[in-house]
Amino acid sequence: MPMLEISNLHASVDNGEKPILKGLDLSVPKGEVHAIMGPNGSGKSTLSYVLTGRDGYDLTDGKVSFEGEDIGELEPEERAARGLYLSFQYPVEIPGVPTLTFIREALNAQRKARSEDEVSAPDFMRLIREKAAILNVSMDMLKRPVNVGFSGGEKKRMEILQALVLEPRFLILDETDSGLDIDALKVVSEGVNALRSPDRAMLVITHYQRLLDYIAPDRVHVMSAGRIVASGGPELAKELEAEGYDKYVRAA
Amino acid sequence: MTVQMTLTPAETALLDALDGATGWRAATRAALENRGLPNKRDEAWKWTDLRRLTGNITETGKISIAGSREPDAKLPVTHAPTDMLPRLAGALGGEARIYTLSDGESLSLDLSASAGVGHVIYVVEVPAGVSAQVFERLSVADGGFANIAVLYRIGEGASLDRIVSTGDCPGILALSGGVDLGEGATLRQTTLTFGGKLIRLETHLAHPGAKAEAVMDAVYLLAPNRHADLTTTANISGPDGNLSQLTKGAVASHGHGVFQGKIHVEREAQRTDARMTHRALMLGERAEIDAKPELEIYADDVQCAHGNALGAIDETALFYMRQRGLPEAQARAILIRSFLAEPLDRIRDPQIRDSLLEDLVTGLEVLS
Numbered sequence: 001m002p003m004l005e006i007s008n009l010h011a012s013v014d015n016g017e018k019p020i021l022k023g024l025d026l027s028v029p030k031g032e033v034h035a036i037m038g039p040n041g042s043g044k045s046t047l048s049y050v051l052t053g054r055d056g057y058d059l060t061d062g063k064v065s066f067e068g069e070d071i072g073e074l075e076p077e078e079r080a081a082r083g084l085y086l087s088f089q090y091p092v093e094i095p096g097v098p099t100l101t102f103i104r105e106a107l108n109a110q111r112k113a114r115s116e117d118e119v120s121a122p123d124f125m126r127l128i129r130e131k132a133a134i135l136n137v138s139m140d141m142l143k144r145p146v147n148v149g150f151s152g153g154e155k156k157r158m159e160i161l162q163a164l165v166l167e168p169r170f171l172i173l174d175e176t177d178s179g180l181d182i183d184a185l186k187v188v189s190e191g192v193n194a195l196r197s198p199d200r201a202m203l204v205i206t207h208y209q210r211l212l213d214y215i216a217p218d219r220v221h222v223m224s225a226g227r228i229v230a231s232g233g234p235e236l237a238k239e240l241e242a243e244g245y246d247k248y249v250r251a252a
Numbered sequence: 253m254t255v256q257m258t259l260t261p262a263e264t265a266l267l268d269a270l271d272g273a274t275g276w277r278a279a280t281r282a283a284l285e286n287r288g289l290p291n292k293r294d295e296a297w298k299w300t301d302l303r304r305l306t307g308n309i310t311e312t313g314k315i316s317i318a319g320s321r322e323p324d325a326k327l328p329v330t331h332a333p334t335d336m337l338p339r340l341a342g343a344l345g346g347e348a349r350i351y352t353l354s355d356g357e358s359l360s361l362d363l364s365a366s367a368g369v370g371h372v373i374y375v376v377e378v379p380a381g382v383s384a385q386v387f388e389r390l391s392v393a394d395g396g397f398a399n400i401a402v403l404y405r406i407g408e409g410a411s412l413d414r415i416v417s418t419g420d421c422p423g424i425l426a427l428s429g430g431v432d433l434g435e436g437a438t439l440r441q442t443t444l445t446f447g448g449k450l451i452r453l454e455t456h457l458a459h460p461g462a463k464a465e466a467v468m469d470a471v472y473l474l475a476p477n478r479h480a481d482l483t484t485t486a487n488i489s490g491p492d493g494n495l496s497q498l499t500k501g502a503v504a505s506h507g508h509g510v511f512q513g514k515i516h517v518e519r520e521a522q523r524t525d526a527r528m529t530h531r532a533l534m535l536g537e538r539a540e541i542d543a544k545p546e547l548e549i550y551a552d553d554v555q556c557a558h559g560n561a562l563g564a565i566d567e568t569a570l571f572y573m574r575q576r577g578l579p580e581a582q583a584r585a586i587l588i589r590s591f592l593a594e595p596l597d598r599i600r601d602p603q604i605r606d607s608l609l610e611d612l613v614t615g616l617e618v619l620s
């Protein structure tokens with residue numbers, strides 16, 4: 001049984017007025033990393049929101065199961081506690097809430113939801129120091145409000161830092177490489193690779209081969225107009241980079 | 253032509269209490285008989301109908317004052333305040349309590365009102381050059397109408413931190429505060445309220461310009477069926493004065509928040525720097541917030557600005573937080589707290605600041 005199994009997924013925005021996903025099938029087995037590529041507006045971010053339960057992104061038909069459980073009706077926080085993590089294409093600024101406080105509260109909320117003990121303040125500090133070092137994130141940055149005034153690249157590093165602390169079971173990375181300089185791309189990719197394990201899986205949304213050079217995917221899927229229109233091995237990403245989406249967009 | 257109005261039982265009881273009054277007390281009685289208690293036909297009360305809500309409160313209540321110390325003096329009220337409510341407090345609240353603060357003093361006053369109508373009037377003197385703090389906590393029981401008037405006189409070069417906090421208020425509270433600011437004096441006022449059946453908190457600032465500085469900040473958080481009205485006026489009469497006001501609020505469905513702020517800058521008040529900001533969150537579709545910020549500027553060389561913004565919780569931030577595992581109610585509470593905390597963060601006394609921030613968190617728990 002795949003870890004994530006999506007079948008015939010239809011989803012709409014604007015109170016069901018505007019269909020975006022139109023019969024999408026995808027399965028990601030445990031331990032694997034799958035990449036999704038596709039033209040702007042094909043519905044990649046929409047898929048990430050539908051999977052994580054964002055209000056306003058309505059699942060109108062089909063099914064999403066995570067580790068055998070139908071998660072279509074679960075609240076976003078319930079999905080998070082089950083281990084679904086989304087690294088946002090555009091991480092959100094939260095004025096007035098220090099990043100450290102936010103990550104600690106999130107970690108403890110997830111642990112509580114799983115009936116695990118809360119992490120003590122000193123243990124949390126040890127944990128965050130260790131993970132922040134991996135991503136070159138300073139303590140100074142962690143004291144600032146969540147994402148407020150961070151550069152694009154800093155925001156993306158912060159997304160991966162949170163993933164390292166929360167240790168989700170399934171990661172969706174929505175254009176985590178956009179806005180990163182060459183060094184940051186390397187650092188972030190190392191962070192992501194540190195999370196690779198036989199118990200985890202990932203869905204990596206990207207426009208560029210360069211991220212996939214670091215995070216070697218097991219499978220690559222092409223998305224167009226709300227559906228997966230082609231799937232293949234890592235060589236498919238290289239072909240797309242060379243030839244573009246033309247033939248898939250026309251095929252769709 | 254005067255239209256004969258039908259008096260409410262509360263008004264009739266007040267008139268009875270003023271029977272046989274002389275001087276300004278008699279004038280107060282006549283004004284009450286003519287115009288009644290403040291109500292929505294009065295421009296300054298259009299969103300806070302005190303008359304309607306006090307209607308049937310006739311018996312005499314009691315306002316007990318637990319202070320960190322006794323007043324220095326109790327004196328008969330000889331001068332009439334201008335507005336109806338402080339006039340009534342002066343006429344019916346007995347002798348005025350006079351507190352004269354000493355340098356470094358921190359005075360706390362806990363006023364709690366029972367059911368029934370109660371009046372209190374007190375005066376706080378901050379002599380020239382003195383630096384002091386006053387912390388007023390107010391509560392009114394169900395069925396109560398507490399009418400409290402206070403006058404602050406802040407002398408030349410003196411400095412006062414005033415913190416006003418209303419606790420549990422199922423009853424009705426009107427607090428009318430007058431502040432006379434001396435030259436080069438400083439006022440830092442912070443108010444926190446969770447509303448009541450009706451709460452009206454007024455501050456009327458007489459600002460001389462003259463390098464005096466005033467901060468009047470406020471926070472309101474209103475659950476369903478709670479009402480709070482924060483009304484301030486500031487008259488700046490001389491040059492080189494400073495005034496800054498920040499009010500932040502959050503109102504649940506069926507709660508009602510009112511902010512009225514008026515800054516009047518006289519012709520002589522050149523180089524005034526005055527800022528007034530009101531920002532509030534509507535926490536539900538049936539929340540009601542009325543705001544009226546006003547600047548009246550007669551001087552030409554001033555820096556004055558006002559801003560007023562009503563909004564809802566940022567749904568994108570809410571989803572982001574929930575995606576990280578925070579339950580919706582907790583995520584909402586964190587967002588509201590961080591929105592409201594700013595004025596409280598500026599309170600200088602760390603103990604009072606922390607205790608008000610804690611009250612805020614408790615208030616948010618009640619809301620969710």
Ligand SMILES: Nc1ncnc2c1ncn2[C@@H]1O[C@H](COP(=O)(O)OP(=O)(O)OP(=O)(O)O)[C@@H](O)[C@H]1O
Nearest residue numbers: 013014018020039040041042043044045046047056
């Ligand atoms: N909340 C919304 N309301 C209206 N339209 C929306 C909403 N969210 C997405 N859309 C539309 O759905 C389509 C797919 O958007 P989506 O963000 O999923 O694309 P994408 O594949 O992630 O594109 P990109 O590569 O540019 O990030 C777009 O046409 C977009 O305008």
Ligand SMILES: [Mg+2]
Nearest residue numbers: 044045046089
């Ligand atoms: Mg996208």
